[in-house]
Amino acid sequence: LNVSTEQAAQDSRSPLKEREATLLVREFLLSVAGHGLSHTTPRVPFSVPESVFDEFLGGLTTERLVGAAAEAYTDRALVLTSSQFDSLNRLHKDWLQQAVGVERLLIRFAELLRAEGIPFRSLKGVALAQVVYRDPAWRVFADLDVLVAADRLDEAVQLALRQLGGHRAEPEIRPGFDSEFAKDVLVHVDQIELDLHRTLISGPFGFTIGLDDVFAGSAPHRVGDVEVPALDAVSMFMHACYNAALGDYPPRLSGLRDLALVAVHLQIDRDVVADVARRWRATAVVRQAAEITVRELGLHASHPLSGLINLEVRRGQRLLLRSYETPARSYTRPLASAIVMRGVRSRWKFVRALVTPSREYLASRGWSLRSHAARARDRLLGRG
Amino acid sequence: VDGLSGVMQHARGIGCSDVDSDRLYSRHSDVLWRRTLDGVILLPPQAASATHITSPGELIWATLESPVTLNQICAIVGEHFAVPAASVANDVRTLLNDLDRIQALRTFDRGVDPPF
Numbered sequence: 494l495n496v497s498t499e500q501a502a503q504d505s506r507s508p509l510k511e512r513e514a515t516l517l518v519r520e521f522l523l524s525v526a527g528h529g530l531s532h533t534t535p536r537v538p539f540s541v542p543e544s545v546f547d548e549f550l551g552g553l554t555t556e557r558l559v560g561a562a563a564e565a566y567t568d569r570a571l572v573l574t575s576s577q578f579d580s581l582n583r584l585h586k587d588w589l590q591q592a593v594g595v596e597r598l599l600i601r602f603a604e605l606l607r608a609e610g611i612p613f614r615s616l617k618g619v620a621l622a623q624v625v626y627r628d629p630a631w632r633v634f635a636d637l638d639v640l641v642a643a644d645r646l647d648e649a650v651q652l653a654l655r656q657l658g659g660h661r662a663e664p665e666i667r668p669g670f671d672s673e674f675a676k677d678v679l680v681h682v683d684q685i686e687l688d689l690h691r692t693l694i695s696g697p698f699g700f701t702i703g704l705d706d707v708f709a710g711s712a713p714h715r716v717g718d719v720e721v722p723a724l725d726a727v728s729m730f731m732h733a734c735y736n737a738a739l740g741d742y743p744p745r746l747s748g749l750r751d752l753a754l755v756a757v758h759l760q761i762d763r764d765v766v767a768d769v770a771r772r773w774r775a776t777a778v779v780r781q782a783a784e785i786t787v788r789e790l791g792l793h794a795s796h797p798l799s800g801l802i803n804l805e806v807r808r809g810q811r812l813l814l815r816s817y818e819t820p821a822r823s824y825t826r827p828l829a830s831a832i833v834m835r836g837v838r839s840r841w842k843f844v845r846a847l848v849t850p851s852r853e854y855l856a857s858r859g860w861s862l863r864s865h866a867a868r869a870r871d872r873l874l875g876r877g
Numbered sequence: 878v879d880g881l882s883g884v885m886q887h888a889r890g891i892g893c894s895d896v897d898s899d900r901l902y903s904r905h906s907d908v909l910w911r912r913t914l915d916g917v918i919l920l921p922p923q924a925a926s927a928t929h930i931t932s933p934g935e936l937i938w939a940t941l942e943s944p945v946t947l948n949q950i951c952a953i954v955g956e957h958f959a960v961p962a963a964s965v966a967n968d969v970r971t972l973l974n975d976l977d978r979i980q981a982l983r984t985f986d987r988g989v990d991p992p993f
Contacts (some may be wrong), residue, residue, distance in 0.1 A: 563914055582914045590927045593909040593920040630911045717922075718906040 514545050521545075522552045523789065526746040528565040529627075530753050532796035540572040550580060557618075557633060557747035559588050564631040588633035591685075595619055595637045596716045598657070598685050602639065603721050605652045612642040612708055613649070613722070616690060616732065620723035621751055623714040625758045632751075636686040638677075640724070642708060643691045646672045653680040653687055662686075664853040667846040674830075674843050694735040696826030697813045697833040701774040702731075726759040727769055734775070734782035739817045749786040756797040763800045770804070774833070777810035821872040828873075899987040901944040902973060908981045910938070921980045928979055933958065933965070934972055941982070947973070 506514065524536050541549045553559045563585045565571035566578070573581060599619055606613045614620075618634025626632045641649040650671070653659040662679035665671050671678050676695035680687045692699040693707070710725030724732060733752040740748055755761070770779040783801035792798060816822065816829035827847050834840045848866075855865060909920040916931035917938045930938065933954050940953050948962075950969050955962035976982040 566914065578914070586913050586918060586929060589911040589913060589918050590920075593911060593918060593927055596909045597920060597922070628912060630913065717909050 514548060517542075518545050518548045518552050521549050522556055522558060522746055523791075525553065525558050525562045525565050525571065526556070526750045527790045528561055528570050529568065530750070530790060530792070531757050532793045532799075533791055534793075536570065538570050538572050540574075541577065543574070543577075546577055546580070550584060553581075554584070556745050558750070559585050560622075560626075560631040560633040561747070561750060564628070585630075585633070588635070589630060591635050592618075592622070592629075592633055595634060595685055598637050598682060598687065599639070599721060600716055600719050602637070602653065602657065602687065603719065605656050606639075606641070606649060609645075609648060609652065611645040611649055611652075614640045614707070614711060614728075615714070615721050615723045616640050616693075617736070619716075620714060620721075620729070621733075621755070623716065624712065624723055624729070625751070625754045632747075636688055638688045638690060640690045640693070640707070643672055643704060646675075646678065646689060646691050649689050650678050650680065653682065653689065657682045657687070659687060663857045664851065666850045666854050668851070669842075670846050673839070674846070693732045694739055696739070696817060696822075697829040698735065698739065698773075698775055698778055700830055700833050703769075703773050706769070706772075726761065727765060730755050730759060730761045730766060731769060731773065731775065731779070734770075734779045737786055738778045738782035738814075742818060742822065744785055744789075746789070749789055752782055752786050753790055753792060753796070753798065761797055763797065766801065767804060774810060776804050777806040777814050780804045780806055781814060821875065824869050824872045899946075901946055901985055901987055902941060902950070903944040903983050904938065904941045905981050905983050919976075919979070919981050924979055928981075930972065930975075933968070937969060937972055941976075944985070946987075 521539065521541050524539055527533055527536065553562050559581075562571060562581060566573060566581065596619060599615060603613070603615075616638035617636075618632060619637055622629040622632035622634065639649075650661070654661070657680075659680040659682040662681060665678075666675075672691065675691050676699050677688050677690040677692075680689060692702055692704060694702070707724065707728045710728065711722035712725050712729070713720045714723050715721075723729065730752075733748070733755045736748045737744055737752045766779060767776070770776045779801055783798040783804075786792065787796065787798050787802060813829050813833065816825040819825055827843075831840055831844055834843060849862065850865065855862060858865075860868070905921060907922050911918045912935065913929065916929055916935045918927050918929050919938075920927040936954055936957055937950055940950050945953075947966070947969065950973075951962040951966050954965045954969060958965070973982060977984070
């Protein structure tokens with residue numbers, strides 16, 4: 494699915510021209526991300542100069558906007574030359590081929606989970622494409638994300654390993670860590686990454702989510718002739734907020750587009766969202782997600798997200814947000830997680846696992862205990 | 878497909894070399910599929926990999942959403958491309974055979990309740 498940007502790299506452009514090209518491509522990507530959204534100023538049809546088209550395609554892949562570009566082309570908002578059409582068409586087909594493969598895996602896995610009575614919800618692309626998008630072809634995805642009840646996570650992982658022939662991307666940090674503390678467990682099944690989530694986001698905000706609330710509701714969507722439970726509207730909106738504000742740094746444009754669409758399509762009520770955000774101690778996340786999305790996609794004040802920008806946020810939550818916004822986030826997030834965690838025993842278990850992971854885990858990363866400690870110290874001190 | 882029922886009415890009066898006019902065709906409901914910019918990608922449950930069909934396959938796939946006869950498919954495709962229905966019959970039949978081969982197609986006789 495990687496698009497070669499070799500040609501672009503070979504172009505002998507000055508640093509200034511390079512910068513101009515990057516900004517130009519960013520503008521095109523923003524136009525694609527904002528295409529077809531309500532409560533925005535309609536954009537005039539645009540075309541992409543040949544000189545930056547490879548970078549544009551690379552950006553579509555990185556930002557997961559290949560489907561949105563196909564939608565923009567179909568709606569005649571994106572004007573392509575014949576060779577540009579061929580390139581986009583080829584790329585789009587590759588992604589869609591992956592998407593139907595992911596859906597097939599979801600059907601198989603859902604059947605296994607149901608047979609064992611393990612509660613689950615489909616997440617992210619595989620659910621959003623069917624629930625929120627006008628045509629599922631307009632939302633591409635490469636991985637399968639499934640939320641599993643935390644106390645059944647280990648069983649679900651074993652099912653994926655034994656019944657689907659999967660293998661773990663890396664060993665558990667310490668025995669018992671996954672079901673209590675992990676955000677997710679990554680299992681490779683054939684060519685597909687199956688991401689088994691215990692919670693919706695990594696770091697401190699993942700520990701304050703009301704997972705009982707999440708499993709209390711569901712909204713089914715169809716995959717082929719099978720019905721699969723996705724998150725209900727409010728949980729789906731909250732998850733879109735977590736992804737937009739915290740999922741990637743900087744945020745991926747597809748995450749912002751998802752959030753803008755979810756808010757409108759699922760008719761999110763501001764008061765309901767504000768209440769859930771308060772209970773999940775995630776008001777800062779919702780506000781930040783709304784701010785970024787409104788700003789980047791140019792949403793009008795009439796868009797439902799605009800009403801969330803003035804939510805009042807406590808100082809503690811603002812500090813937790815900062816743990817996601819640093820290059821050392823792999824270390825600052827766990828530290829912040831230890832702060833929000835309830836119970837001395839849990840906190841101790843969590844910190845001990847991070848400070849002294851199992852030998853197997855260290856070996857899988859090519860680390861010793863000493864190099865692991867040195868690496869953490871350097872990152873936290875901004876030296877690595 | 879716009880105006881599908883109208884086209885189907887029209888199809889009754891068109892000769893499409895349909896040797897078995899009572900046979901109905903429809904998609905297998907368990908086929909996973911996506912619309913591409915120039916066709917449709919299909920992944921039937923048992924298939925090793927996805928299949929891409931291009932125009933007029935996309936139109937035929939859309940038509941197969943509910944049970945239709947070969948005559949009706951030919952009429953829809955013929956009308957879409959503004960050609961006589963009979964002239965597309967071979968192409969339609971070939972595509973139906975291909976879809977049948979990859980287990981993307983269900984067939985049953987008119988008057989018999991479909992098994993789905």
